[in-house]
Amino acid sequence: xxxxxxxxxxxxxxxxxxxxxxxxxxxxxxxxxxxxxxxxxxxxxxxxxxxxxxxxxxxxxxxxxxxxxxxxxxxxxxxxxxxxxxxxxxxxxxxxxxxxxxxxxxxxxxxxxxxxxxxxxxxxxxxxxxxxxxxxxxxxxxxxxxxxxxxxxxxxxxxxxxxxxxxxxxxxxxxxxxxxxxxxxxxxxxxxxxxxxxxxxxxxxxxxxxxxxxxxxxxxxxxxxxxxxxxxxxxxxxxxxxx
Numbered sequence: 206x207x208x209x210x211x212x213x214x215x216x217x218x219x220x221x222x223x224x225x226x227x228x229x230x231x232x233x234x235x236x237x238x239x240x241x242x243x244x245x246x247x248x249x250x251x252x253x254x255x256x257x258x259x260x261x262x263x264x265x266x267x268x269x270x271x272x273x274x275x276x277x278x279x280x281x282x283x284x285x286x287x288x289x290x291x292x293x294x295x296x297x298x299x300x301x302x303x304x305x306x307x308x309x310x311x312x313x314x315x316x317x318x319x320x321x322x323x324x325x326x327x328x329x330x331x332x333x334x335x336x337x338x339x340x341x342x343x344x345x346x347x348x349x350x351x352x353x354x355x356x357x358x359x360x361x362x363x364x365x366x367x368x369x370x371x372x373x374x375x376x377x378x379x380x381x382x383x384x385x386x387x388x389x390x391x392x393x394x395x396x397x398x399x400x401x402x403x404x405x406x407x408x409x410x411x412x413x414x415x416x417x418x419x420x421x422x423x424x425x426x427x428x429x430x431x432x433x434x435x436x437x438x439x440x441x442x443x444x445x446x447x448x
Contacts, residue, residue: 207416211236216284219291221249223390227408241281268317278324285332289318290340299353307354314358330376338381343430347441386426
């Protein structure tokens with residue numbers, strides 16, 4: 206397996222739990238030099254800092270706060286691999302849920318992720334073999350009624366990823382998009398009606414495929430969804446919404 210992570214500085218947002226913490230653990234196992242990990246509360250990263258034995262540098266970052274983003278990115282400006290994993294989700298139908306909840310998901314998942322990339326842009330384009338990895342979702346491809354605000358924000362993040370990819374590819378920066386399905390994490394704990402992927406397995410698949418230069422990654426349950434989206438996007442919409 207091609208190990209592009211060894212001796213590299215890597216940035217992971219939202220690393221305190223779920224997929225993020227599994228990405229951090231696996232990156233440590235792959236021999237990174239330094240690992241910048243963000244969370245809204247620094248104390249939530251204590252276990253990973255201890256596990257990293259000096260390699261994990263905790264950073265406080267709030268994706269709705271541009272100054273917080275700029276400060277974190279400045280500290281992590283040596284990172285040649287940037288993994289945008291942090292996100293938030295409000296359950297509800299877009300016709301009836303609170304507009305503030307929809308706006309919050311958009312501010313975090315779309316605008317927040319975009320701000321991180323914009324802040325890294327002056328630094329990362331000058332580094333060796335740089336990469337940006339945006340953790341999106343299968344609902345970036347087709348929405349679901351119960352998480353319509355989240356799906357909208359992730360679809361916007363996917364569109365921005367494509368625009369960024371077109372620009373940065375000319376500067377030698379590879380931009381990857383990952384489309385995992387539902388995972389067994391705290392974020393999706395309220396969902397009990399469907400099978401969920403193990404976040405450790407999803408983290409491994411994402412890192413392996415990034416190392417193999419796969420730009421659009423469909424790990425776990427995302428593999429079947431991605432295949433259907435490529436061949437019959439309307440059928441995927443019907444499958445997700447019933448309409």
